[in-house]
Amino acid sequence: MAPTRNGRLLFNEIPTGFPEPGKTTIYDTSNTIDLENEPLNGGVLVKTLALSVDPYMRVQMRPADVESYMPPFIVGQPIYSLGIGKVIRSEHEKFKAGDYVYGVMEHAEYSKPNPDFPFFGIKVVKPEPGLPYSVYLGTAGMAGQTAFFGWKEYANAKAGETVFVSGGAGPVGTLVIQLAKQEGLKVIASAGSDEKVQILKDVGADVAFNYKTVNTLDVLKKEGPLNVYWDNVGGSALDAALETAVNHARFIECGAISTYNSKDGVNMKNIDQIYARRITLYGFLVADLAPKWIDEFYRVIPKQLASGEIKYQEDRTNGLENAGEALREVQTGKNTGKKVIVVANE
Amino acid sequence: MAPTRNGRLLFNEIPTGFPEPGKTTIYDTSNTIDLENEPLNGGVLVKTLALSVDPYMRVQMRPADVESYMPPFIVGQPIYSLGIGKVIRSEHEKFKAGDYVYGVMEHAEYSKPNPDFPFFGIKVVKPEPGLPYSVYLGTAGMAGQTAFFGWKEYANAKAGETVFVSGGAGPVGTLVIQLAKQEGLKVIASAGSDEKVQILKDVGADVAFNYKTVNTLDVLKKEGPLNVYWDNVGGSALDAALETAVNHARFIECGAISTYNSKDGVNMKNIDQIYARRITLYGFLVADLAPKWIDEFYRVIPKQLASGEIKYQEDRTNGLENAGEALREVQTGKNTGKKVIVVANE
Structure with a gap:
């Protein structure tokens, strides 16, 4: 199979004020990936469907040697956040091709997220019929x-x-x-x-x-x-x-x-x-309360969201190429509702 | 039986700064009580042994029409605080002559404290052998x-x-x-x-x-x-x-x-x-936690205080006639350890 384009949002420069698209981050399409032969080394290959944009990401746009409660983004590498994706190939026992997964992933069209990171590592989710995947980044996430x-x-x-x-x-x-x-x-x-x-x-x-x-x-x-x-x-x-x-x-x-x-x-x-x-x-x-309540959460909330019994507010940005602007909107408070980047429709 | 002197510390004047003995409070010996015939109306007559002096009493030295979390003292009447005493006569089913009682009582040699006031009403205590009564106003209180x-x-x-x-x-x-x-x-x-x-x-x-x-x-x-x-x-x-x-x-x-x-x-x-x-x-x-823990408290702490396993600090003033000065010392921070007024030795 021919290599596929793998668009990525790279962290380019530490901002002094608000992040600027094209300066703080650059959308890069120079990378390709061979979806059938990319080595997995026991992991999974995931197609990104939607990514979350959150206020705390500004804290990650800092020099790598400064301590904080979230790890820093690395200049030259893709930024990352919570996302939802679909497994393309897996060598990990917990995942199989076709699974929907939720967890921390790179801002890239394709990536190999870590399944073993505590709490934020990817996990299989079974999307509720009628509920957009992106809601798993907000009210269902x-x-x-x-x-x-x-x-x-x-x-x-x-x-x-x-x-x-x-x-x-x-x-x-x-x-x-x-x-x-x-x-x-x-x-x-x-x-x-x-x-x-x-x-x-x-x-x-x-x-x-x-x-x-x-x-x-x-x-x-x-x-x-x-x-x-x-x-x-x-x-x-x-x-x-x-x-x-x-x-x-x-x-x-x-x-x-x-x-x-x-x-x-x-x-x-x-x-x-x-x-x-x-x-x-x-x-x-x-994360502390997840072991006690997460099963009940997934049993109750996605259903009520799909039926409309519970409402959610979403502010969608379409296309990873527009992610830099989405980052900026969240920092300046321009978004109305949970900001998500829709990367692909399966 | 001849009437007995009943010395009392009367609230005389609302202070503007620190309370002053002889001005804020006056020790009055003009009152007498007939210990055998004083009408009880279903209550108890108590001989005061020791009285507690606490910082919060300053809050009670205010005009009667000002709201606060503690009731105001009334000009012309005895002030009051937690105390320990001995029952002389009782018409109340919970008390009999000779009982030691702990609760809110007037700063008077003899008084008829209210047994039915929630939490702060008097209750029978059985003093631990070797432990001064006054400790029931501090570490045992x-x-x-x-x-x-x-x-x-x-x-x-x-x-x-x-x-x-x-x-x-x-x-x-x-x-x-x-x-x-x-x-x-x-x-x-x-x-x-x-x-x-x-x-x-x-x-x-x-x-x-x-x-x-x-x-x-x-x-x-x-x-x-x-x-x-x-x-x-x-x-x-x-x-x-x-x-x-x-x-x-x-x-x-x-x-x-x-x-x-x-x-x-x-x-x-x-x-x-x-x-x-x-x-x-x-x-x-x-008061909120008393129902759950008070029995264990009285089972454990007075014994450990009597044995010396737990230490307490007490700063004693002898004689109700010196109570006004004790009030002042607590407000100016002069006391070392829990301030108590020893009114009588049984």
């Missing part, structure tokens, strides 16, 4: 798992209670909102633009507001008190939630995006309410 | 219960782990230190004076430091990382602990004394570590 695992493990919610979801318009927040509504809670949710506030309303939030134009504490004082707080934001949103929580409230600490871009710290006035109101704050990362 | 309940419920500690106890020289902290040492932990503890650092060492802390002269974060970086943090302080101590915690650390939020006297809030740089390190922060108040 790690973001949805984050929402589902954290909610199931910590919310301990009862119908009639009230939850506040900060940063609610992303793929984590929108599923949290819908899980809470399924369980009969009143949902207050915030986001940073009127367009995102509309997303909050579309997925069923009872009270949705733009935290840039409305004071969070005022809303919570009027619409609370809070039994549960799902925190994607930290900082003043967390402080306002502490001030308006009931005794024995549960705070699920999922992120602190308000603090990512500042080394100055944030002013907190209500730390003493943690003990005064006997609040528990649960910090968690999705 | 609510402070000790706070330490014991919180540690048992949340620490989930293993031998060889490391705990940091901030504000460790009080009756809560000293018991936490000793419980941690009993379980084989390395204990780091802080206090605000060299005299108090000596108390930390006396009860067995492996690393003891004065946070006013040594930087907490430097100590924790050198002596950590922390598996457990017992927080009496909040603020920068909490922030330093977040920065030096292991993944899945347990933070027991018992108090936030650093924030009590400031409405400005505190600068926190490490809120994002709550989720990044999957830390759980447990806020609690002693």
Whole structure:
């Protein structure tokens, strides 16, 4: 069989500000691959169908000798992220040709992803009929798992209670909102633009507001008190939630995006309410809870997504050649809904 | 029987700064009581043996129409706090003459405390032979219960782990230190004076430091990382602990004394570590955990205090006529160890 073109998005240069297509990353088509004879050495060859673009990827665009919680991209090599693909050939016992797989993969049309990397290594998924593969990168993927695992493990919610979801318009927040509504809670949710506030309303939030134009504490004082707080934001949103929580409230600490871009710290006035109101704050990362909840997640959520019982927001970029622009949109907050790059339709 | 003098410490005037003996409170001996004929109306008559003096009593020295988490003292009436006494007469089925009782009582030589107030109402205690009654106001009382309940419920500690106890020289902290040492932990503890650092060492802390002269974060970086943090302080101590915690650390939020006297809030740089390190922060108040742990507490702790296996620090004031000065000492931080007023020796 003739060699096939293997388009790849190469990391070209460490950006100083926002990543720039054609400079930070370059779409390269000079590489080819012989799909039938490429040596696998016990691994798998995968055709990429869709790739996830996430805010944390900016952290990976740094010098290789700087430590952080995510490994750095290497200049001259393809960048990588979570993706979904189809197995073309396999020498690994867990995979066979035709399997759909989900996990970390290179931004390339074809690649040989690592099946043995803990949690983020590729795994077989059985796509739900009627559900686009790309949803496995968002609400049916790690973001949805984050929402589902954290909610199931910590919310301990009862119908009639009230939850506040900060940063609610992303793929984590929108599923949290819908899980809470399924369980009969009143949902207050915030986001940073009127367009995102509309997303909050579309997925069923009872009270949705733009935290840039409305004071969070005022809303919570009027619409609370809070039994549960799902925190994607930290900082003043967390402080306002502490001030308006009931005794024995549960705070699920999922992120602190308000603090990512500042080394100055944030002013907190209500730390003493943690003990005064006997609040528990649960910090968690999705991988820790996977062994307990992932089977239930795949049993429940993809079906409800396919049937429309649960909604998702997706913002698609078509073609790997446009991936550099997709990276930029996510960093500048231009995307509406979960950003995915559709690389191929099987 | 002739009427008996009933000396009382009356709340006389709301202070603007520190309470002043003879002004904020007045020791009054004009009242008498007929111990044999005083009507009980189904209650009990108690002879006061010892009374607790606590920092939070300052909050009660305020106008009666100002809300707070503790009820206000009433001008012209005796102040009150936790105390230990002996029942002289009883019309209540739970008490008989000769019983020792512990609970909230007036600062008076004789009083009729309420047995039915939740948690703080008087209850019978059986003093351990060899243990002064006054210890039931500190390490064998609510402070000790706070330490014991919180540690048992949340620490989930293993031998060889490391705990940091901030504000460790009080009756809560000293018991936490000793419980941690009993379980084989390395204990780091802080206090605000060299005299108090000596108390930390006396009860067995492996690393003891004065946070006013040594930087907490430097100590924790050198002596950590922390598996457990017992927080009496909040603020920068909490922030330093977040920065030096292991993944899945347990933070027991018992108090936030650093924030009590400031409405400005505190600068926190490490809120994002709550989720990044999957830390759980447990806020609690002693009364909530009492049903689960109080029997074990009374079975275990008084015996170990009587035998000397567990140490306590007590700072005694003799005579109710000196109670006003005791109140002042606690507010100005002059006391060393748990402050108690010894009112009578049976």
